[in-house]
Amino acid sequence: MSEITIVDRTAVKEIGDRVEVEWKLSAKPELEWAEIFQMAELSDREGPVDWILGGGPDVMDSVVRWFVPVEEIENADAEVRRRLSVANQRFGMDQPV
Secondary structure (H helix, E strand, O other), X not given: OOOOOEEEEEEEEEEXXXXXXXXXXXXXXXXXXXXXXXXXXXXXXXXXXXXXXXXXXXXXXXXXXXXXXXXXXHHHHHHHHHHHHHHHHHOOOOOOO
């Protein structure tokens, strides 16, 4: 299996001061990959307490979804990319075939 990458990021809908962001993945990951992604260590978050202590992104089929504060979209993007890298590494996708 080749490395999973992000092919698109969109803001789906705003609810109050939060926005649902979707990252489209290049392939539907296996369950074990999704578990590694979701259990990856949190980034050092700054901002509102509910953001700092809040949950992480969810993997659904070939999409990552996450409700994040509007002002934290770039930080959320960085965390999703870091988790993706961790999952790819731990799942052995960074090894030559």
